[in-house]
Amino acid sequence: MMSEHNVNASVSARRQRDPRVSTIRALWTILFYIVSIGIAVFMFLPFFWSLMTSFKPSEDIFSMPIRWLPSKLTLEHYRTAFTTVPFGLYFWNSLVLAVSGVLANLFFGSLSGYAFAKLPFRLNKTLFRVLLAAMMIPGIVTMIPSFYVLKHFPYVGGNDWFGAGGNGFLNSFWGIILPGASGSFAVFFMRQFFLTLPSDMMEMARIEGSREFRIFWNIYLPLTKPALATLGIFTFQAGWNSFLWPMIILNDPKKATIQMGLQAFSYNHQTDFGPMMAGALIAVLPILILFLLLQKYFVQGIAFSGVKG
């Protein structure tokens, strides 16, 4: 292995000295940077453009040759966005929903993931396979019946024992939190992580007389922090960005999420591009901040889903 490495190194060292090869290499490098930068600029341009638009005075926005930079910076569009519609409230609603989703999925996902990975019980394999298989069911199948179940949930929201009379979980945050509180992906993801942890710590703790929940909570759960971070980020992103389901469940404008608010705003104020861009950026901001802080976990999470496939 070592000698092979040396041979390779000396071959490439010889190549380096050959002037023709190094010119070709330089040309490739230049080409690489031209293409990569070109693509990166294209991907980033919508961010740049919406940011510029959100800070431009209105007369700059509709200028005929493109004006790349604002003639003067203004926060007017942000003020408009927050005063024409209650964007702050929408932001808060989305935050509550997304954070609840994260906490529920981290807790229930790791609890069942631990059970499936570490505890022997007869239906372990079978039940886990059923959960996995259910991930293949397209969301559209359960959309209408889930609505039905939430509306006719017994003893909730004015319903009687038969689920009639009231509105059940409709128009409440529970209608969004409960169906996604323990996603199959969370269980699967946490199980895979618990499988990589050794089982002998469990035996040790049992000999010392610890209770099963304490073993899970005090010994194993703290070891899964990187996995929890990754899962938390993904759950947050999914919750924050979800649109169709909250739109179905929540009718009260006071309970609308930021995505619903943004859609309604861009539909009702079709030419107010300044405030529209300000709103869109606000709707993206929390995820961007999370990403910048926890980039490592994002990339790990995606690579995980790729390797598993």
Added chain:
Amino acid sequence: MASIGKLHRHQARTGYLFITPTLLLFLIFTIIPVVMAFYLSFTNYDVLSHMDWVGFDNYRRLWLDSLYWTTFKNVFFYAVIFVPLNILISIALAMLLNFKRSGVKLFRTMNYLPTLTSAVAAATVWIWLLHPEYGLVNGLLSYVGITGPAWLAQTDTAMFAIILVTLWQSVGANMIIYIAGLQGVPDYLYESSKLDGANAFQRFVYITWPQLRPTTFLVSTMSIIGALQLFDQAFVLTQGGPGNVTKTPVYLIYQQGFNQLQMGYASAQAFILALAILVFSFVNMRLNKSEEPIV
């Protein structure tokens, strides 16, 4: 022996206890709905009045509903262009940014950023970018003397606008998946093929592509399932217009079920769409399995 048996029983009980919340939620929000989805499609459920069994009426109506089949045609058109482009662009980006050069991390990050945006925010921004007169896209086109179309208002360009926006939003994540896949391809395959005199194209066709088959299977399955259920972007960018060319089945099901409250009929529509998704996932699975990887 007896105490070991007791310990096992205790652990088994704990196991069932730990999975109870998950299983309860799974039962209420997956199993029951899946069974009900089938049942509801044979009823005239409309939230307000009494629910009656109507037999195959919904399916008969659906068979003759030309708008429903139009939405199918639209979403197939979308998927046929979106899915292959999604895979090709993601692989190309991954191969480009798998080179070890300084700045590669930054380029990856830039390509990944769009996948963080919500469909609604992305669509909102692109409404502005694709504005016929003052939008950035047509502004840039005018630099090279092209008068750009009214992207979202013309029947021949509206779907391409949606394809563009969804590609912009999805290739970054798939690029990361493919980079992980590329890094799993053993180097000796490339080394030995170089010794055999294979050129770059041949190395891609005979090594990279077959080695990435599991990754491609994952990415193509996810994008087929996502593409056939397109909703958010179509709803925000074009509201299904112009002239229904961007109306998708999920959009129609949403309108039928939640605006017009014809939930029985909408369930039938959803059921047929789900069958279509299953069929296409299955076909995709066979296509990807038919050629075994070389190593």
